[in-house]
Amino acid sequence: MTEDKNIDPSISGQNETPLRAADKILNVARDLFYRQGIRAIGVDEVVRKAGVTKPSLYRSFPSKDELAASYLRRYDEEFWERFDEAVAAHPGDPRAQILAFLSRVAKRSQKPGYRGCGMTNAAVEYPEPEHPARLVSEDNKKELRRRLRAMAAAMGARDADELGDGLLLLIEGAYISAQLFGPGGPSQSVAKNAELLIGASLKG
Amino acid sequence: MTEDKNIDPSISGQNETPLRAADKILNVARDLFYRQGIRAIGVDEVVRKAGVTKPSLYRSFPSKDELAASYLRRYDEEFWERFDEAVAAHPGDPRAQILAFLSRVAKRSQKPGYRGCGMTNAAVEYPEPEHPARLVSEDNKKELRRRLRAMAAAMGARDADELGDGLLLLIEGAYISAQLFGPGGPSQSVAKNAELLIGASLKG
DNA sequence: ACCAATACGTACCGATCGGTAACATTGTCA
DNA sequence: TGACAATGTTACCGATCGGTACGTATTGGT
Numbered sequence: 001m002t003e004d005k006n007i008d009p010s011i012s013g014q015n016e017t018p019l020r021a022a023d024k025i026l027n028v029a030r031d032l033f034y035r036q037g038i039r040a041i042g043v044d045e046v047v048r049k050a051g052v053t054k055p056s057l058y059r060s061f062p063s064k065d066e067l068a069a070s071y072l073r074r075y076d077e078e079f080w081e082r083f084d085e086a087v088a089a090h091p092g093d094p095r096a097q098i099l100a101f102l103s104r105v106a107k108r109s110q111k112p113g114y115r116g117c118g119m120t121n122a123a124v125e126y127p128e129p130e131h132p133a134r135l136v137s138e139d140n141k142k143e144l145r146r147r148l149r150a151m152a153a154a155m156g157a158r159d160a161d162e163l164g165d166g167l168l169l170l171i172e173g174a175y176i177s178a179q180l181f182g183p184g185g186p187s188q189s190v191a192k193n194a195e196l197l198i199g200a201s202l203k204g
Numbered sequence: 205m206t207e208d209k210n211i212d213p214s215i216s217g218q219n220e221t222p223l224r225a226a227d228k229i230l231n232v233a234r235d236l237f238y239r240q241g242i243r244a245i246g247v248d249e250v251v252r253k254a255g256v257t258k259p260s261l262y263r264s265f266p267s268k269d270e271l272a273a274s275y276l277r278r279y280d281e282e283f284w285e286r287f288d289e290a291v292a293a294h295p296g297d298p299r300a301q302i303l304a305f306l307s308r309v310a311k312r313s314q315k316p317g318y319r320g321c322g323m324t325n326a327a328v329e330y331p332e333p334e335h336p337a338r339l340v341s342e343d344n345k346k347e348l349r350r351r352l353r354a355m356a357a358a359m360g361a362r363d364a365d366e367l368g369d370g371l372l373l374l375i376e377g378a379y380i381s382a383q384l385f386g387p388g389g390p391s392q393s394v395a396k397n398a399e400l401l402i403g404a405s406l407k408g
Numbered sequence: 409a410c411c412a413a414t415a416c417g418t419a420c421c422g423a424t425c426g427g428t429a430a431c432a433t434t435g436t437c438a
Numbered sequence: 439t440g441a442c443a444a445t446g447t448t449a450c451c452g453a454t455c456g457g458t459a460c461g462t463a464t465t466g467g468t
Binding site for chain 2: 035036037039040115116120121123124125126127137138141142145161162163164165166168169170171172173174175176177179180181185186187188189190192193196197199200201
Binding site: 246247248258259261262267268 | 454455456457458459460
């Protein structure tokens with residue numbers, strides 16, 4: 001594989017103030033871990049692509065596992081930005097909020113190279129209950145479940161917990177099937193299916 | 205971790221004819237790969253737990269990647285056994301067939317130590333398009349999608365492909381959220397949600 | 409009883425894994 | 439100018455990775 005050290009300024013910071021080593025490392029780790037998986041990427045590859053040296057990595061991160069956890073904490077922030085963006089687009093209308101979020105997931109899932117949710121993937125890679133990366137993932141998913149159930153309640157679902165969980169199943173299914181099938185896969189219809197499920201779950 | 209070499213006769217074959225090395229290896233690989241992930245398990249651990257030696261492994265399997273593919277081919281067989289069992293339980297009633305399959309998935313997903321679908325997990329671990337393990341997984345999922353769409357059509361869905369894909373999303377979501385949340389997670393309601401989705405997707 | 413084929417074990421390979429020790433260099437601010 | 443923090447340089451560590459060369463048991467057939 002050809003290895004240009006880097007071109008992307010979000011990695012090198014060649015515009016304005018140069019990025020600190022820790023930031024370059026985290027930018028590269030985010031990219032590589034997401035696209036190829038955490039276990040598949042060694043620390044040597046991270047530091048090489050970041051244009052830094054291994055001691056720099058271990059000055060900023062106590063271990064590779066903690067670097068993975070840091071990557072996921074950042075992923076978590078970006079996730080909630082996307083989620084809250086969809087929420088803010090439809091104030092007071094949880095049904096429209098969910099559907100907006102899902103249609104954006106569906107859209108992104110059709111792009112080649114889409115690898116689903118970085119946190120879901122990390123949980124698959126690390127089944128050990130105490131792994132730092134897994135703990136970040138589990139927290140994110142618990143919060144997502146909580147919010148989906150609350151939104152289902154606000155919609156007036158007969159069984160809010162059941163609908164919230166159903167929506168979570170559809171979302172996780174979309175993440176996974178996107179990387180299983182690539183563009184044209186089942187995740188493109190996640191919003192339409194959610195719409196049907198919501199319609200069938202409301203009172204009266 | 206304590207490492208008794210093995211007790212399970214399905215691994216050692218201490219009943220009747222002793223198992224061949226290749227069978228012991230595949231039994232152990234199936235267990236370890238499923239529970240801890242393929243990348244997490246080295247060939248040394250496989251042969252040690254199988255009570256054989258490394259050359260025995262490489263006489264029967266050309267590489268670790270091919271051993272992983274063999275594990276998944278066996279998983280594939282067992283998967284269709286379970287699927288066809290649910291189908292056979294409700295002849296001519298695709299709706300009941302799906303629901304039977306899903307309620308069994310839901311039930312298994314509540315057991316501690318459940319790790320979802322071995323093939324879904326393998327696809328997450330190996331994003332490279334040509335990896336032998338991934339190819340087995342993709343074939344399985346394509347066939348599953350085909351069958352779900354056909355069953356949706358047989359149910360009389362307005363849009364059979366859409367319903368079939370929706371069911372696939374729910375199934376994959378159940379597999380993943382089972383290992384994210386453990387017992388008590390959203391996958392316990394996969395059958396009920398599928399029931400609602402089917403009801404909302406039928407004609408007239 | 410013998411032999412060939414099959415099945416298996418001992419010992420080892422280079423490469424890579426995550427991680428570190430010791431020291432040199434740079435840029436910044438006072 | 440001097441002190442300090444951040445980073446780079448080089449070389450290394452033991453452990454584990456996937457994989458193999460080569461010799462030894464064991465087995466079934468005649």
